[in-house]
Amino acid sequence: MTRDYRAVDGAESTLGQSPGQVPILELRDVHKVYKVGEVKVHALRGLSVRIMPGDFVAVMGPSGSGKSTFLNIAGLLDVPTRGKVFLLGRDVSRLNEVARARIRNRVIGFVFQQFNLIPRLTIYENIEMPLIPRGLPRRERKKLVLKALREAEGDTSWLPKKPLQLSGGQQQRVAIARAIVGRPRLILADEPTGALDRATAARIAALFIRLNREEKLTIVVVTHDPELAHCARKILMIRDGRIVGAEAPQPQRCIAYSRR
Numbered sequence: 001m002t003r004d005y006r007a008v009d010g011a012e013s014t015l016g017q018s019p020g021q022v023p024i025l026e027l028r029d030v031h032k033v034y035k036v037g038e039v040k041v042h043a044l045r046g047l048s049v050r051i052m053p054g055d056f057v058a059v060m061g062p063s064g065s066g067k068s069t070f071l072n073i074a075g076l077l078d079v080p081t082r083g084k085v086f087l088l089g090r091d092v093s094r095l096n097e098v099a100r101a102r103i104r105n106r107v108i109g110f111v112f113q114q115f116n117l118i119p120r121l122t123i124y125e126n127i128e129m130p131l132i133p134r135g136l137p138r139r140e141r142k143k144l145v146l147k148a149l150r151e152a153e154g155d156t157s158w159l160p161k162k163p164l165q166l167s168g169g170q171q172q173r174v175a176i177a178r179a180i181v182g183r184p185r186l187i188l189a190d191e192p193t194g195a196l197d198r199a200t201a202a203r204i205a206a207l208f209i210r211l212n213r214e215e216k217l218t219i220v221v222v223t224h225d226p227e228l229a230h231c232a233r234k235i236l237m238i239r240d241g242r243i244v245g246a247e248a249p250q251p252q253r254c255i256a257y258s259r260r
């Protein structure tokens with residue numbers, strides 16, 4: 001057994017886990033090399049992790065350590081250079097883009113670090129996007145869009161606007177609404193409170209806690225903010241493209257519960 005593989009076991013969650021349960025997401029010895037002209041950037045160097053159903057995992061690490069690269073590969077937005085990715089027990093590492101998009105739409109809600117809202121669509125249409133393939137009636141879609149916007153601390157006055165007419169923090173809340181509107185089993189969020197003020201960040205943290213506890217959604221957040229990380233059930237540390245350790249969160253440090 002290699003040293004890297006022991007890191008997998010260390011990173012494995014035992015919360016709410018029964019023997020033989022299949023991870024919702026597993027990365028095995030994943031490497032990612034970006035080529036920029038002649039230069040190669042080794043962004044992931046044998047990253048292994050298992051996320052079990054019902055987990056709420058925070059991933060912390062320095063800038064450039066590979067957090068977004070990890071999340072993009074976990075979210076099937078990108079493919080590893082080497083290693084394997086399993087979603088619900090199925091090897092998805094070598095699927096083509098169309099097949100990955102189909103699975104992603106069904107299973108994953110993704111909050112991008114740079115929001116990635118579609119500029120030519122209204123806020124309403126952006127949030128509605130993940131519901132379109134489901135064939136829900138228009139009225140049902142509208143109900144869900146309004147609910148998600150409210151949950152993500154958004155305002156209905158934004159709905160007819162275009163993304164660039166909103167501030168960064170407002171766009172971030174729209175991105176969160178879009179990720180949760182269809183209640184995907186797995187939410188992957190890259191710095192989801194990075195553009196928010198502290199009070200709003202606290203309410204978003206409370207939303208993630210509620211979605212995890214009450215609706216049993218599995219959540220992975222990448223964050224620099226320890227006050228968000230301590231809201232999770234487990235904190236994983238990433239450094240130089242691999243998971244180097246796990247930490248038990250201290251709930252009293254979670255921004256959703258702090259009174260400051």
Ligand SMILES: Nc1ncnc2c1ncn2[C@@H]1O[C@H](COP(=O)(O)OP(=O)(O)OP(=O)(O)O)[C@@H](O)[C@H]1O
Binds near residue numbers: 034036042068070
């Ligand atoms: N598309 C890309 N092309 C080339 N290099 C990239 C690309 N994306 C990321 N990298 C490089 O890979 C490494 C990891 O980047 P990544 O974005 O995953 O870091 P991060 O941990 O998310 O950082 P931050 O906290 O600043 O968001 C960095 O050295 C970065 O420069």
Ligand SMILES: [Mg+2]
Binds near residue numbers: 067068069113190
């Ligand atoms: Mg990043």
